[in-house]
Amino acid sequence: MAVAARARTAGSKRSKITSGILVNGSLILICILWVIPTLGLLISSVRTRDDINTSGWWQVFPHLEYATTRTIQLTAGLPLDQPIVVSDLGVTISDDQMRAGYKLPDGKQIKWDNRRARTVAVQEQNWTTTANFTLENYSSVLVGQQYTYKTADGVEKTDQGQDLSGAFISTLVVAIPSTVIPILIAACAAYAFAWLRFPGRGLMFALVVALLVVPLQVALIPILKDYTSLGITGTYLSLWLAHTGFGLPLATYLLYNYISTLPREILESAQIDGASQFTTFTRLILPLSIPALASFAIFQFLWVWNDYLVALIFLGSSQGTQVLTMRLANIVGSRGQDWYLLTSGAFISMLLPLAVFFGLQRFFVRGLLAGSVKG
Numbered sequence: 001m002a003v004a005a006r007a008r009t010a011g012s013k014r015s016k017i018t019s020g021i022l023v024n025g026s027l028i029l030i031c032i033l034w035v036i037p038t039l040g041l042l043i044s045s046v047r048t049r050d051d052i053n054t055s056g057w058w059q060v061f062p063h064l065e066y067a068t069t070r071t072i073q074l075t076a077g078l079p080l081d082q083p084i085v086v087s088d089l090g091v092t093i094s095d096d097q098m099r100a101g102y103k104l105p106d107g108k109q110i111k112w113d114n115r116r117a118r119t120v121a122v123q124e125q126n127w128t129t130t131a132n133f134t135l136e137n138y139s140s141v142l143v144g145q146q147y148t149y150k151t152a153d154g155v156e157k158t159d160q161g162q163d164l165s166g167a168f169i170s171t172l173v174v175a176i177p178s179t180v181i182p183i184l185i186a187a188c189a190a191y192a193f194a195w196l197r198f199p200g201r202g203l204m205f206a207l208v209v210a211l212l213v214v215p216l217q218v219a220l221i222p223i224l225k226d227y228t229s230l231g232i233t234g235t236y237l238s239l240w241l242a243h244t245g246f247g248l249p250l251a252t253y254l255l256y257n258y259i260s261t262l263p264r265e266i267l268e269s270a271q272i273d274g275a276s277q278f279t280t281f282t283r284l285i286l287p288l289s290i291p292a293l294a295s296f297a298i299f300q301f302l303w304v305w306n307d308y309l310v311a312l313i314f315l316g317s318s319q320g321t322q323v324l325t326m327r328l329a330n331i332v333g334s335r336g337q338d339w340y341l342l343t344s345g346a347f348i349s350m351l352l353p354l355a356v357f358f359g360l361q362r363f364f365v366r367g368l369l370a371g372s373v374k375g
Contacts, residue, residue, distance in 0.1 A: 045344040046133045052340045060131045066101075066109050066123035074118040086110065086120060137344035164345055166320070167327040172352075173236055174311070174323055175304045178243035179297055185244065186251030186296075187259075187289065191281050193252070194260035195267060205256070211249040219246075220313050227314060234321070238314040246310070247300050258292035259285060294363035298356060305353050324349045 043057040059065075072088050080095040089110065093102050098120070101111040113121035141162050148158045192198070193205045223242060227233045232241075262285070270280045286293075308325040315321055322330075328349065331342045 041343055041347055044340065045137055045347045046135065047340065048132050048134050048136075049340050051130050051132055052343075055130050060129060060133075062127050062129050064125045065128045067126050067128070068113065068121040068123050069108075070122050071113050072110075072120040072122065074120060076118060078118050080115075089122070137340055138348070141341055141345045141348065162327065162331055162341060162345060164324065164327055164348060167322050167324045168348070170321055171305060171323040171325075171349075174239050174243075174315075175301055177236075177240045178247070178304045179300045181240060182244045182247040182251050182300060183293055183297060186248055186255050187286060187293065188281070189248075189252045190255035190259045191285050193256050194262075196277070208249050208252050212253065216246055216310075220310075224313055233314065234316045234318065236315075236321070239311060242310055242314055243300075243304050243307075247303070251296050251300070254296050255289065255292050258289055262288055291363040294360045298360050301356050302353050305349075 040057045043060055044052055047057065047060070072086060074084070074086070078084065083092045083094060084098060085092045089104065091102070091104065091110070093110075098110070098112050099115075101109045101123075103109050107125065109123045109125075110120050111123070113119040141164050143163055143165065148156060189208070193201060193208075223245075224233065227238050232238045266284060266288075267280060270284055275283070306325060307323075308329065311323045311326060315323070315326075317326065324345075328342065328345050331345060332339075
């Protein structure tokens with residue numbers, strides 16, 4: 001019996017160790033998959049235009065790269081449809097091999113330096129890095145500073161940067177009310193569904209939960225027609241109302257799960273002391289519900305901040321009211337070749353959501369787990 005018990009204990013320990021390795025390994029893998037693209041975006045945002053167009057962001061780290069050590073002049077007019085003899089190196093290769101680069105037995109590589117002039121480059125591998133960092137991309141994106149660059153044919157051009165400061169403020173004007181308003185309404189609704197008794201309460205709550213599965217896209221056109229008849233299309237009010245409506249079902253459901261698990265004794269004590277429903281809600285429910293409120297605030301703020309479709313339909317494409325996602329989309333559309341500006345603009349748009357997430361993360365897990373365990 002003792003031997004069997006020890007065997008079970010040893011098996012349990014091995015199972016725990018295996019589970020821990022799998023869980024921690026999965027978490028590390030997920031973190032790496034998230035961090036690498038972010039690191040690439042950050043590095044690309046501080047690289048020069050020429051470096052981005054000619055090399056990958058990972059080449060800022062030391063790496064082996066072929067560098068030309070000397071050139072060999074072949075015979076002028078040498079036919080390229082026949083084997084090419086490089087007498088200086090004692091090799092005979094084809095034109096395709098010369099285009100792709102032909103490796104010699106000593107580790108060197110030869111390839112065309114100037115195919116038209118029939119010059120061949122002899123290259124050797126050396127450790128190098130392409131770390132020419134600059135903040136000009138951010139200056140061009142934040143304040144619309146002009147920047148100068150050379151095209152592939154050597155022509156120097158001056159272009160105007162993208163001023164995203166106005167779009168940043170517009171996004172704040174949209175995101176903050178669109179986060180606060182649904183939270184306040186949903187908190188009132190959750191309190192009513194959880195603790196008040198009124199006819200049709202169960203049916204109304206079921207309707208709210210059912211709205212969670214309604215796709216956002218099916219409501220856009222009817223709402224747009226209503227906004228047009230009311231004359232509020234293209235205003236911030238239209239976006240506040242839209243995001244409030246789209247966010248209310250999830251907010252009500254999450255807050256209900258939390259508020260309904262609060263101890264009944266607290267509310268009964270408040271009623272014995274003569275507190276009204278409004279006082280109980282504002283003095284007890286809201287302070288006790290901060291974890292759930294904060295967790296939903298993160299969801300709603302990130303959703304509104306990264307929204308493009310709703311803003312495009314209800315706010316329009318006016319330069320004065322465009323949000324960040326619309327301006328970034330314009331950079332892609334009009335300057336797809338200048339994506340070094342897009343990387344810096346995208347990174348700027350990430351900073352505030354990251355600050356909100358890390359500022360409220362201590363409430364995040366508590367808010368999500370609230371109401372998940374009964375008893």
